[in-house]
Amino acid sequence: MVNGFSPATLQEALEIRARHSVTPYAGGTDLMINPDPDAVYLFVNHIPEMKQIEQRGDQLHLGAACTYTQLLEHPLTPAILKAAIDLIAAPAIRNEGTIGGNIANGSAKADSVLIFFVADASLKLNSQSAERIIPIRDFYRERKQLDLRPDELITEIILPTKWLDHYYYKKVGARKALAISRVVFAGLLTWQDDVIAHCATAFGAVSGVVLRCPELDALLIGKTRSEAQAAKAGYLAAFGDMIAPIQGRVSAEYRKEVCLNLLTDFLTSNGI
Amino acid sequence: MNQGIVFKLNGQPVSYTGSAADRLLDVLRQTYRLTGVKCGCNEGECGACSVLIDGHLANSCMVAMGRVENCEVTTIEGYSQTERFQVLEQAYAAVSAVQCGYCIPGMILASECVLARHPHPSETEIRLGLSGNLCRCTGYNAIVKAIQIAAEKGEGLW
Numbered sequence: 239m240v241n242g243f244s245p246a247t248l249q250e251a252l253e254i255r256a257r258h259s260v261t262p263y264a265g266g267t268d269l270m271i272n273p274d275p276d277a278v279y280l281f282v283n284h285i286p287e288m289k290q291i292e293q294r295g296d297q298l299h300l301g302a303a304c305t306y307t308q309l310l311e312h313p314l315t316p317a318i319l320k321a322a323i324d325l326i327a328a329p330a331i332r333n334e335g336t337i338g339g340n341i342a343n344g345s346a347k348a349d350s351v352l353i354f355f356v357a358d359a360s361l362k363l364n365s366q367s368a369e370r371i372i373p374i375r376d377f378y379r380e381r382k383q384l385d386l387r388p389d390e391l392i393t394e395i396i397l398p399t400k401w402l403d404h405y406y407y408k409k410v411g412a413r414k415a416l417a418i419s420r421v422v423f424a425g426l427l428t429w430q431d432d433v434i435a436h437c438a439t440a441f442g443a444v445s446g447v448v449l450r451c452p453e454l455d456a457l458l459i460g461k462t463r464s465e466a467q468a469a470k471a472g473y474l475a476a477f478g479d480m481i482a483p484i485q486g487r488v489s490a491e492y493r494k495e496v497c498l499n500l501l502t503d504f505l506t507s508n509g510i
Numbered sequence: 511m512n513q514g515i516v517f518k519l520n521g522q523p524v525s526y527t528g529s530a531a532d533r534l535l536d537v538l539r540q541t542y543r544l545t546g547v548k549c550g551c552n553e554g555e556c557g558a559c560s561v562l563i564d565g566h567l568a569n570s571c572m573v574a575m576g577r578v579e580n581c582e583v584t585t586i587e588g589y590s591q592t593e594r595f596q597v598l599e600q601a602y603a604a605v606s607a608v609q610c611g612y613c614i615p616g617m618i619l620a621s622e623c624v625l626a627r628h629p630h631p632s633e634t635e636i637r638l639g640l641s642g643n644l645c646r647c648t649g650y651n652a653i654v655k656a657i658q659i660a661a662e663k664g665e666g667l668w
């Protein structure tokens with residue numbers, strides 16, 4: 239085809255990626271908003287190795303070219319990810335849009351990316367000569383600055399599933415479905431034997447990248463309910479210092495207040 | 511690199527020799543003269559450009575031609591040859607769900623996807639299924655009603 243490659247296998251795709259200057263095209267739902275008429279696309283939407291969904295032990299492996307619809311309909315997709323996908327756009331966009339595209343587009347407003355952050359997911363990046371697996375947090379250097387080499391593709395998202403069952407997810411946007419989120423929050427908290435065994439939080443759309451501060455969430459881990467209640471004010475204050483919202487159409491102060499309200503609600507809903 | 515993009519368009523095999531980066535919407539309208547596919551926003555928000563790709567609803571303004579290689583693309587022109595279309599057409603007409611008509615090719619294809627997925631759809635399932643298709647004229651209630659009627663009258667078709 240003219241100005242494009244449509245490889246049938248991952249190996250073929252990686253060969254093309256190594257030899258030509260191409261733009262990966264998964265669902266096109268970000269690319270086609272401002273299409274570059276001179277782009278040479280590498281279509282990855284048909285590559286079977288990038289569409290698999292497989293649980294291996296405590297880890298769920300999601301092919302980067304899985305569409306939102308595919309994930310919504312799959313029994314292995316964790317409820318927290320389905321909750322986020324449910325609020326992404328409308329059916330036609332969900333039929334085409336992929337999680338790999340959401341990640342590689344590099345926006346801090348990307349809704350599935352938030353879930354991958356709170357879950358401490360890793361990305362599998364492949365080139366013809368190498369494969370590397372890196373934590374999603376390391377993939378984003380800053381806004382639109384990705385740790386992706388020109389010969390690499392994101393092939394898989396590796397999601398640890400152990401702590402995903404007890405989740406809190408809220409998207410505060412102008413319109414429920416079609417709005418690219420203004421503020422999104424996801425939290426995970428698991429009690430074991432009356433102490434907090436796991437706590438993780440992530441904020442989307444407040445800074446250039448998703449905000450995830452495991453060192454602050456660690457303030458609550460190992461605490462009993464009463465200890466956690468005593469630590470609550472300090473925990474909220476620490477996040478208050480951390481959240482420096484970007485200036486956008488919604489005022490920075492408003493965003494910050496929403497973030498802290500969501501964090502408070504997350505704690506309250508867990509009895510803290 | 512110079513072999514065309516081969517796909518099925520409304521059941522007919524075709525080969526597109528232009529750029530893989532061209533928009534499906536533009537190619538459908540300009541090359542294949544399928545002007546039932548409308549352009550409302552060109553950015554994935556309105557659904558006027560809806561088509562079916564392998565039976566799934568897609569916004570053709572958000573699709574590059576290379577993506578449809580070896581796929582089946584159905585536009586309203588192709589879909590209107592089906593028995594299901596007849597049922598939807600009558601149902602839309604029965605409740606005056608069509609005003610200016612601009613959104614209707616997309617609405618019909620979105621309706622098809624709702625019914626293919628839920629032959630007996632709840633109102634919520636209908637509204638969610640139509641959530642990417644905007645209509646400036648009818649206010650949606652008539653369209654929802656039309657789909658309910660089609661589900662009843664077309665019993666067994668979906």
Ligand SMILES: Cc1cc2nc3c(=O)[nH]c(=O)nc-3n(C[C@H](O)[C@H](O)[C@H](O)COP(=O)(O)OP(=O)(O)OC[C@H]3O[C@@H](n4cnc5c(N)ncnc54)[C@H](O)[C@@H]3O)c2cc1C
Nearest residue numbers: 264265266267268269335336338339340342348349392554
């Ligand atoms: C109307 C509308 C509503 C939307 N609503 C939302 C929303 O609510 N929430 C949200 O988060 N997003 C939303 N989006 C944005 C978009 O749909 C998502 O970001 C989607 O996940 C992008 O995936 P894609 O496969 O379509 O990406 P593409 O457009 O194909 O690609 C996006 C970028 O990623 C690169 N890329 C893709 N796959 C790979 C890969 N495997 N390896 C390396 N690079 C890759 C591409 O080169 C490109 O730079 C919306 C878009 C539209 C048009």
Ligand code: FES
Nearest residue numbers: 550551552557571
């Ligand atoms: S023209 Fe494609 S969604 Fe509006």
Ligand code: FES
Nearest residue numbers: 610611645646647
């Ligand atoms: S009938 Fe006019 S836009 Fe729907």
